[in-house]
Amino acid sequence: MLNDTFFQKFASEWLAAWNAHDLERILGHYDDHFEFSSPVLARVSPASGGKLRGKDAARMYWSRGLAARPDLHFELIALLKGVNTAVIHYRGLDHKLCAEFFIFGADGKILSSHAHGE
Template sequence: MSTPDPHAFARDWLAAWNAHDVEAVLRHFHDDVVFTSPVAARVLPESGGVLRGKDELRRYWTEGLRLIPDLRFTVEAVYAGVTAIVITYRNQQDVLVNEVLIFDGDRVREGHGTYPGDDPNPAGARD
């Protein structure tokens, strides 16, 4: 099993995020995806930071964009594994973030947003 072309995937992912097009981002994910993020725990506290399925991801990312209307990413590096792609990017607050994406075929089955361990407000969401 292999991943899609990592750089092409990262370009599509970046374009979708910077356009704030949640549906375009979701096209990269399986319907039963599991995604974890400390930001999700803040945006949707009931999730405990674990989102299951596209509907929960859609709700999280839609609310995240509402809370962070200036969201913008810049890709710094792309790494490829056997079934994983890691996208290292900077967000609108210049915080370095890693998105770890595990693939099943050409779509993401499992994803993990990872942030610096010492950042109390990783997404830059305003309280």
């Protein structure tokens, strides 16, 4: 089972990677075949159904998003920890409230993440 130290470090690193706009650093947190869902993805790519799978698909989607939003910055509000799961509550795009739910493998890599927003 992942511990409090892991979750604190993960949240700090995940936010820092996004705020640095460092795509490879961001992707380093994820399993090669992870699943991701997001209402933003559903809006900008309706054919996706709001879901993607794997680092290659995420790299393509997130690289476009980072290029389009050079001002993107995430600000931590709260970190909620579960059993090999976590929720990061933060301010994201245009300072809107967001939360992302993560499921981790035993190796600490993200197997699944689900973004939520206003």
